[in-house]
Amino acid sequence: MPYPLDAAAVRSWCGLALEALGRERERIDAINVYPVADGDTGTNLYLTLESAARAVEAAFDGHTSAGTAPRLADAIGAMAHGALIGARGNSGTIVAQLLRGMTEVLAAGDGSADALRQALRRAAASTYEAVAHPVEGTVLTVATAAADAAEQAAAGAAWGVGAAEVARAAHEGARTALQATPGQLAVLGRAGVVDAGGCGLVALLGALADALSGEVSATPVAVRADAPLPEAAGCEVAGRAAADGRGDPEGPAFEVIYLLEAGDAAVARLRTRLDGLGDSLVVVGGDGLWNVHVHVDDAGAAVEAGIEAGRPYRVRITHFGGVTRAKEPAMTARAVVAVVPGPGLAGLCAEAGATPVAVRPGEPPASGELVQAIRQAHAREVMLLPNDADLRHTAAAAAEQARTEGVRVALIPTRSAVQGIAALAVHEPGRSFDEDVVAMTAAAGATRYAELAVAERQSWTMAGVCQAGDVLGLIDGDVVVIGSDLTRIATAVLDRMLSAGGEMVTLVLGADAPDGLAERLERHVRARHLAVDTVVYEGGQHAAPLLIGVE
The missing domain is CATH 1.25.40.340 (DhaL domain)
Structure with a gap:
């Protein structure tokens, strides 16, 4: 019927x-x-x-x-x-x-x-x-x-x-x-x-x-x-x-997908730019919300184009990593899957050969999404970087599921994206799996992490009572300083962290970081802390205007 x-x-x-x-x-x-x-x-x-x-x-x-x-x-x-x-x-x-x-x-x-x-x-x-x-x-x-x-x-x-x-x-x-x-x-x-x-x-x-x-x-x-x-x-x-590379074995190295909040005119410009960067370009949606898909060699440039057009989020970058046009994808020996809070960090991870799982504030990935990212890495061995203390159980469940599918997975206990950057920097596929796990875990553990956040409501913290709109400085997840000026809070956090020593400062700028913040902080580090280097990344995260790592 x-x-x-x-x-x-x-x-x-x-x-x-x-x-x-x-x-x-x-x-x-x-x-x-x-x-x-x-x-x-x-x-x-x-x-x-x-x-x-x-x-x-x-x-x-x-x-x-x-x-x-x-x-x-x-x-x-x-x-x-x-x-x-x-x-x-x-x-x-x-x-x-x-x-x-x-x-x-x-x-x-x-x-x-x-x-x-x-x-x-x-x-x-x-x-x-x-x-x-x-x-x-x-x-x-x-x-x-x-x-x-x-x-x-x-x-x-x-x-x-x-x-x-x-x-x-x-x-x-x-x-x-x-x-x-x-x-x-x-x-x-x-x-x-x-x-x-x-x-x-x-x-x-x-x-x-x-x-x-x-x-x-x-x-x-x-x-x-x-x-x-x-x-x-x-x-x-x-x-x-x-003839033009679509369907060619020597095609682009990355698949980049993200949701984008942008107007029609900005999306039209984005189409033109992405078409010049790669192939398999598909842009769907409307009414201010779009889904962008493209295959490119420069994943960072594809994400940056989205940032110029509007607000990209849920960025997913997959490295084809030797995929050929055969019936089955080629398997790599080892890969890294990293959860990251912003499109800039997603591009950075992809350029380093990792498979990023970019997330929006308040929308943590489910274990199934992490399992899917592990599968898409097409590797026999995978290093999983949750980069968030709250994701340890989710990441552990994903790792366990992937192991049942025959993938050897090591969960690197990274609690912040800056620890993930440090772990990724020492990743070496050429050494043994266990040695690589030890090196990445040690690099993450040797990186103290901090972030600046803006209070959404009045609350009690370890540093006292904060009001909605206050700038909070957190070290290792605990609020240590409260104020109204973002630069002053950032310098106070840096001074506290560097008082215990350090050779390298990593600054990851959020989407809402004020202009000139990185330059002011770099000058402060040079003036107050001799022989300490500073590296700056455009992270694009929305939850925190600044992430700080000290090694």
């Missing part, structure tokens, strides 16, 4: 999509050869839909608490927003835009067959708008074929064709188009597989058809081509893609 396209159907769609992607995840990961064979497309799509499903459940919970029923616009809007903020990888980002395109139509529609037809057409068009250099034989082609099939099915709406029939037609059109992708993109033809992102979209559309028809079909998607195609196979677009 067909069901109407309403809020309940969207909720069911999310659940069925998660089940489908859960079944197909490993198979999709295994055929991930474009644009980078990093073996995570299925996982990224699953995590993207998981975020979308959580947002839909939260919308239902909110309406239940208020004693109201969610509308189609509420549910589909929540699904699109959840996918946007949780999008992972190239394909996850494109699917987030596809859902946003559907929302533009369905939020104002009635859930009819014609509304679904229009939504699928808008979804396909929006994906092309989001991708800097569209390539056929990918998820874009599959989305267009689904929209074409929906158009044909909706033409029979006057004869009783409903949204369920339109969804089923879109699914079948997508399945047919997916099987043709090896003949459209040379790298797929050589590998003898269909497009991984397109495979995920077929699973997503199948879940929509099941949600509306009430008939669950668990038929697996065929992921292999009938036979590998010759080297010259593929259309003109695929040939251009290989």
Whole structure:
């Protein structure tokens, strides 16, 4: 019995999509050869839909608490927003835009067959708008074929064709188009597989058809081509893609993803700049919130471009680290995964070869997010730097989970980002694992840490009572000085720390640090503490205007 396209159907769609992607995840990961064979497309799509499903459940919970029923616009809007903020990888980002395109139509529609037809057409068009250099034989082609099939099915709406029939037609059109992708993109033809992102979209559309028809079909998607195609196979677009580096084994070294709060004009400038820095550029979103995805060699420059455009957060930088265009990602011997509180620190860690997990104030990473970062490092041995005393249990749980998957993980007990910088500075993959653990742990332990923060409310501290707006100086997590002037508090903290000795001061400037702060503090150190060097980094963190490390 067909069901109407309403809020309940969207909720069911999310659940069925998660089940489908859960079944197909490993198979999709295994055929991930474009644009980078990093073996995570299925996982990224699953995590993207998981975020979308959580947002839909939260919308239902909110309406239940208020004693109201969610509308189609509420549910589909929540699904699109959840996918946007949780999008992972190239394909996850494109699917987030596809859902946003559907929302533009369905939020104002009635859930009819014609509304679904229009939504699928808008979804396909929006994906092309989001991708800097569209390539056929990918998820874009599959989305267009689904929209074409929906158009044909909706033409029979006057004869009783409903949204369920339109969804089923879109699914079948997508399945047919997916099987043709090896003949459209040379790298797929050589590998003898269909497009991984397109495979995920077929699973997503199948879940929509099941949600509306009430008939669950668990038929697996065929992921292999009938036979590998010759080297010259593929259309003109695929040939251009290989020629300009997209799909080339010598492609960029990093994948950079972040959420960005910025206006339309700033994002337009950002697109141009990022397009000059790398490839696989996808920028999705709108209404002031965007998800940015790009592959680059200079991860720091990609993050800096985001800072110039607006406020980036949830920065994720993955080092491809020798990934080739084979069916499975190359494994490295050892990697470092570090939790960092700002985009500048994320870029710094990435340039040093680490996989950063950038977090927003008040939004600590879950253990699952850390496990995913460990997996994406593609290493047999991983050093995990939590860089926050409050994350020790979360990081320990992530390390334990990764160990069950065959990864040797060492949890380096870093309690601050400056300790993480010190540990990363002595990391040496060439020595034994145990020696590396000892050296990194010793470097972190030898680094005293401090930070400046602004009090949000009146509170009792070890240094006395503070008022909202006061500047707090904390050493090793304890408040030691309270005042109103940030520079004076910073110099007081430095003097206390250096009274016990030290050779190197590390200053990490936050997003709200006043101009000239670093220069004033450097002059103070030179004048008061002879033979002490100072190094300054633009951290970009929002929770603390200044982080200090003394070694």
